[in-house]
Amino acid sequence: MTNKERGILIVLSGPSGVGKGTVCKALRRYAPDLVYSVSATTRAPREGEQEGVNYFFRSRDQFQRLIQQNEMLEWAEYVGNFYGTPRKFVEDTLNAGKDVILEIEVQGAMKVKQTFPEAVFIFLLPPSMDELKSRIVGRGTDSQEAIRSRMTVAADEISLIEYYDYAIVNDRVELACSRIQSIIVAEHCRKERVVSKIKHWMAEVK
Ligand SMILES: Nc1nc2c(ncn2[C@@H]2O[C@H](COP(=O)(O)OP(=O)(O)O)[C@@H](O)[C@H]2O)c(=O)[nH]1
Ligand SMILES: Nc1ncnc2c1ncn2[C@@H]1O[C@H](COP(=O)(O)OP(=O)(O)O)[C@@H](O)[C@H]1O
Secondary structure (H helix, E strand, O other): OOOOOOOOOEEOOOOOOOHHHHHHHHOOOOOOOOOOEEEOOOOOOOOOOEEEEOOOEOOOHHHHHHHHOOOOEEEEOOOEEEEEEEEEHHEEEEEEHOOEEOOOOOOHHHHHHHHHHEEEEEEEEOOHHHHHHHHHHOOOOOOOHHHHHHHHHHHHHHHHHHHHHEEEOOOHHHHHHHHHHHHHHHHHHOOHHHHHHHHHHHHHHH
């Protein structure tokens, strides 16, 4: 199989507090070749976050310019801040045959679906809504009011699950990671992908 195949674009979404960040971090051990896109955001860096590692931290003006210059693959406003995926890195990495994962919220994921219908959409679910609330409370970063609004937003986000290809329950981080890894392996074995790589075999044999 000599034909160079484009990498697979994987989109991971789920309500705030479900464990997306935790799972993505642990996933590095399960899928070491997977490339993580670093998003741009207008939100302020949290303690310990590094420019270009966690996010590219940008002013609202800078962010608007990136949108106008068509440098964003997708972008969305989430709880008063802008978040977006830089286009060039994702396209170059996919063209180099590597798989890329985007950890983004649902509005942005829906935009990706329009431009990359072949992408694989995975939704991360909590074991229950009570457990989701406990995780948000346990994280200790939100006020009572913010917790209530995150839970309302979570219900709206979960209602978009029908647009996703896979739903994974994040009961245990290791199980969630191995489920995602299995999806990636299965997607690489999709007949359509493999057939496009072996098309030239028939011509060579004749
Ligand atoms: N559309 C979009 N959403 C993003 C992007 N990067 C991060 N997000 C989402 O923005 C939301 C808020 O992220 P963040 O401020 O880091 O908070 P936390 O993930 O809830 O701890 C999460 O749902 C992220 O998945 C992006 O590039 N595009
Ligand atoms: N499978 C899990 N079981 C128990 N707690 C978890 C699990 N996954 C994540 N958490 C915890 O839930 C909280 C929210 O996780 P985080 O990764 O910040 O969520 P998100 O990125 O989706 O907002 C964190 O305190 C994290 O340690």
